[in-house]
Amino acid sequence: MRDLVFVGYIALIMLMAFKRPFLFTLVYAYVDIVSPQRLSYFLLNSIPLSLILFALAFLGFMISDDKKDVRVSPRWFLLILLLGYCGYTTTVAAEPVAAFEKWNWVWKALVFASFMPLTLRTKLRIEATILTMVLCASALIVTGGIKTAAGGGGYGTLVILMDDNSGLFEGSIISCVAITIIPLILWLAKHGTVFKPDWKVRVYAAALIFACLLIPVGTQARTGIVCIAVLGIVLLRYTRHPMLYVAAVAAIGLVALPFLPSSFTQRAETIKNYKADESASTRLAVWAWTWEYVKEHPMGGGFDVYRQNRIRYEITNAGKPGEARASDVKEIVDEGRAFHSSYFEMLGEQGFPGLIMWLIIHLGGLWRMEAISRIYRKRDNPKEAWVAPLATALQNSQIIYLVGSLFVGIAFQTFFYMLIAVQIGFDTYLTRRRKEAAWRPIISQPKQSEYSAG
Secondary structure (H helix, E strand, C coil): CHHHHHHHHHHHHHHHHCCCCHHHHHHHHHHHHHCHHHHCCCCHHHCCHHHHHHHHHHHHHHHHCCHHHCCCCHHHHHHHHHHHHHHHHHHCCCCHHHHHHHHHHHHHHHHHHHHHHHHCCCHHHHHHHHHHHHHHHHHHHHHHHHHHHCCCCCCCCCCECECCCCHHHCHHHHHHHHHHCHHHHHHHHHHCCCCCCCHHHHHHHHHHHHHHHHHHHHHCCHHHHHHHHHHHHHHHHCCCCHHHHHHHHHHHHHHHHHHCCHHHHHHHHCCCCHHHCHHHHHHHHHHHHHHHHHHHCCCCCCCCHHHHCEEEEEEECCCCCCCCCHHHEEEEEEECCCCCCHHHHHHHHHHHHHHHHHHHHHHHHHHHHHHHHHHHHCCCCHHHCCHHHHHHHHHHHHHHHHHHCCCCCCCCCHHHHHHHHHHHHHHHHHHHHHHHHHHHHHHHCCCHHHCCCC
16 A cells, blocks of 8 residues: 555656656655655565656756756866766775675765756755755654654664665664754745745744754764754854853753653763763774775775774773773774764775865855855845845755764765755856846946936
8 A cells, every 4th residue: 555655646746747847856856865665565666766767857857948047066067076086986996896886876866966956047946955855854854753752762773664774764864864954944934935934834844843853862873962062053153142042952951851761861971981982982993994094095995995994992891980990991803894974984985085075065065155145144135035044054954964974974875965966056046146137237228328418
């Protein structure tokens, strides 16, 4: 029955998309985020759904879109360059079989991220893409939030839609995504036009934000805790009453603390005592191994090169102060441990060139969103009131991602490349509009002689 519902839903949207081909792009985003083919028992998982939808989206763009409005940016070229470079490192990877397995989905993420900005040539399309990303992520987040509120969850045990530990279904990744989209939810609740921001939209937005905040509790992912802290800091920058904001956040935290499960608070406390936490100590050891590896292989080792690591480290058993003994130090020997950091993932797999390209793509986004925000914040045109807040929301989302990705390997997760694609499309759309606004008065201005005397 579930398969029939998914097939019917996708078929209905695809029929609508033949009239509005841009919808194929949104359907592809839905399939990539929610992964209905993985939830299907036998119908959808037997066909290359993503490939079919991308082909239809591309054909729709080539046939029906007006190409004169298409613009690209330096970051767009960097995406293409990163795609080519990753393809090269895959051919010379240290772990060729595992590398090609990862390449099979990474190239799709980069190709789609390169394609999306070409289609985002109107405000409605930009908003529709953001709305699709938020609502698709909410399909997972609301499910996880309800289970958490009902007393479920736990580290590695919160099942969201299906029992899988990959992609957005993994606890740390969905925790990062859940907090990352909160600035976008706030923007949609105030400036959205697809759904008019009335009381119903605001109530749902508030409930969805609450579910987003519950996800790190349900997954007990420390990445989510860090992301919540970053969210509080970035929102502080734009509040009119910072002291009142800080007091309110502190009060909410104190009120919520007794309701948090003890397992969550115990896991959160391990952030402070990383030397006694095996997971944190493993990450530090892997990062040290990665640095030594890249010093010998500056071009990186290709995807999943971490499988070659052999690490040895020590952890200190937690005890009372002043009672440390030799027996409290435990030596751990491990191998093939993942990077657990997007920065070291890029460094180890793609070397210094890949890491530099990746950082420029993201830091360039922060800079461009800040520039757009400052330009449009000073304007008083009511039709442009949505621009600066969206630039700020996209920037805040990216900041949360960049901090959260310090502790989880999500350098190539498609959702975040969609975020980059929206930034690029948003930026090039505004650049085109500014050029049009500067050019039109020149050709429509009456001749100077009509204003001169005599």
